[in-house]
Amino acid sequence: MMGMSGMQRLALVLVLIGAINWGLIGFFGFNLVDSLFGTLSPISRLIYALVGLAGLYCLSLLFMPAVPVGESRREGDPMG
Numbered sequence: 001m002m003g004m005s006g007m008q009r010l011a012l013v014l015v016l017i018g019a020i021n022w023g024l025i026g027f028f029g030f031n032l033v034d035s036l037f038g039t040l041s042p043i044s045r046l047i048y049a050l051v052g053l054a055g056l057y058c059l060s061l062l063f064m065p066a067v068p069v070g071e072s073r074r075e076g077d078p079m080g
Helices: 006-028 032-037 041-063
Strands: none
Touching: 006 032, 006 041, 032 041
16 A cells, blocks of 8 residues: 555545445345444444545546556645
8 A cells, every 4th residue: 555645545444344344234134334323323324425435536546547666656746
């Protein structure tokens, strides 16, 4: 994860939380977010909204140009 900004790391963590939750739902019928915070409680809805926004943000990572290993992005680069 070298070269990732704080925002990119946060988005990736949120997307992974969503993926783990969906995996639990698919394999075991167990919704961890709902179990912890209540079905569609305000906190659960906030988590779902943040995961959704993080997923949309991660779409931009698909179109980011590759940076060779050992190089860093320029200071002020909006994608770095």
